[in-house]
Amino acid sequence: MRHYADRGNQPKQPTKQPTKQPTKQPTKQPTKSCSVPAMAMFFSDEEMRVITAACAILIPADEDPGAVEAGVPDYIDGFLGAFSFDPPRIWAGGATSGRFGGRPGFASFHRLTAIDELAWRTRIEGSLGRPEREWNGPVVGLQELYRDGLVALGPDFADVDSTEQERRLRANREFTGLLYDHVCQGMYGAPEYGGNRDLVGWRYIDFAGDVQPRGYSDEEVSQP
């Protein structure tokens, strides 16, 4: 049985064999901090244009910023390139972000154990034919799913009109579902992961986000 990373390990059989090597190795120099990347960690410039255009359709800007303005493409790029960071940008730290007091612990990402690194590299990069990653068979990684999804959307995706962009997104339902899950994480998750820039995702829905160590008073809990 083969598995699809981050998609619930569905038992259905894939229609495409995984490649043995990534179609493109990240060429960017790794950074050592976990701040928002100044340059893409995984996507090429052309791929970043497509991802950015897709984000603009999935959660568009209106009177409030949309996914692009929130930095969601950087969130996705940072996730797919998580191992360009040290520690890998998988789990933000604790116990507080500093937004409501306390120290800015979220910015210090957790180190991974060897077994967790194996899991996350396998999930992101795929098993790539390596026996140590294929204890239950080959795994198609998120990087490959994204590369294939972007090819399916078309290299001219960023240049066609929004009606055509929507049509292509709906035609590639499985990839769009994966992308949309990640867009939502980037729009509404903690900004330390690269998205939700300036808290725009939380502000426009009036969500305070992580509130430790302040919390809420009993009156705020019990009253309208």
Place this chain on the structure above:
Amino acid sequence: MTNDFDAVIIGSGPGGSTAADVLTAAGWSVLILEKGRNHLINLEDPSKLAEDFSNDEIKFMYRHFLGPDPLLEPKTFRRSPEDGDHIHVGEVNSIPTTVGGGGTHADGKTPRFLEEDFELLTARGPIEGAALADWPLTYADMEPCYAEAERLIGVSGDAEANPFAAWRSGPYPMPPGAPMYGAVLSSAAAEQHGLHPYPGPTAANSVPYDGRPACNNCGFCAFYGCPIHAKGDPVASLRRALMTGRAELRPETFVSRILHANGRATGVECIGPDGQPTTVGAGHVILAAGAFETPRLLLLSGFEHPLIGRHLMFHFQTFAFGKMPMRLHPQKGRAVTHMHDDHLVPDADSMAAAREAGLPWFKGGMVEHGGPAHPIIEAQLAPWGSLHKQIMRQSDMREHLWGFTMQGEDMPQFINQVDLDPSIRDVRGFPVIRATYQPHRHELVASDYYAKKLLAVLETMGAEWAISHTSPNPDGSDVAGFDSPISQSRHVAGTARMGTDPKTSVCDEWGRMHDAPNVVIADSSLFPTAAGYGPTLTLVALAIRNMRALGSKP
């Protein structure tokens, strides 16, 4: 083999931590082996607590921070052998794999069982197809241990508020915390229907307790570790055990086999973080890995009792949710502050409905009042495109949805079991758990009956619309989706049931395996019946009782 420790404890969740606390207090030396990482306590200075938990939806809900990672440790599922080897590989009952176990992710509902829960077969009579059994002990046996468990982990509650509660020898250690606004409204509506809502007993500090702060209502409670350690997870018992100097905790250590011969265990084989197998000798093996992993390890170890893994029980969950006109801010507060127990006690109407359905009786379970609280899950259920932000602003789900989750009692059935999957392996190469499960008709009939009552309460509360559904959905075809036949409930029990007859039970009334009495189980695997309440307080109380008996022996 020489004994390196008086006891080796497998699992650091509520059962294992309690065992460590009680046995070290009795002077035993113990080694706690935990498969997951440690994010709970400073092992070099147990007086200090870790600062790894946080209000982070990505980390806890999407990146498996509390474990298990379904890639490293998948489980498999099938409804019955007719499905073949399995119909799903991945997440099945992903109760945390971390120091503190399931105690870290729960929202801390810690009710006691009712008196009749310990003698259900005698009190209510048999149901065809259900392997009902009385427990080999009574509520009276358990009451002092319940009281001690509530003091140990710190439970807040109101002893006078629930008319259905079993008798108790004293008050809760703490008063209830602040009621959530939505619960205030749903409780008032429930009372109009003759129901009896009350502040749910909750293992979250309402006042500073045991050196830990009061809960500050941050709203990241269910499925999250508590950043300030106000939650009554196993931190209290672990800390106390470690501070005796007689307990050692080794995280990231997987026990692959209990070593045993001639009806006695001599120790365990385990694999540490360096990947190297080692052996530990011990006079006793305390098995507290949970109702999935405990039978798995027994099977991996070659124990052959035919009931190991049988009688798997979840809670059959009935959800009723309605969209309210007012904003309810369910992100403020401790996830669930109110419950009602009316549907745990059959009455004349439910008995008549049971007879009409061809059952002698049925029961539901505790009903938790609450609503969804966080934005990523809301966004993923909202459509993408031009309507997305409009829908997120109006927030029908996060701000306006309120409802009930009934943790319905699940009948023990011989056909429901956990065993070893024939082909799927974990990252270390060991066979993973396979759950075979389908609900009894009792659960389906009870759920249908009580769902209507819950929907009526929502209508009284002012719902513009309301819906109900169940988990599992026995007819559901989307195994990884909303209508899955796989139970979402993290409450599992029954897979090494206790009793007095070795032919009909795996363990005796003290949790000792009939086939190897120095292997003692300290988790919900022991439960002969699941009751309609969360299992944590009962398994902690049971561990106190059984470990105290064990520790008092020379």
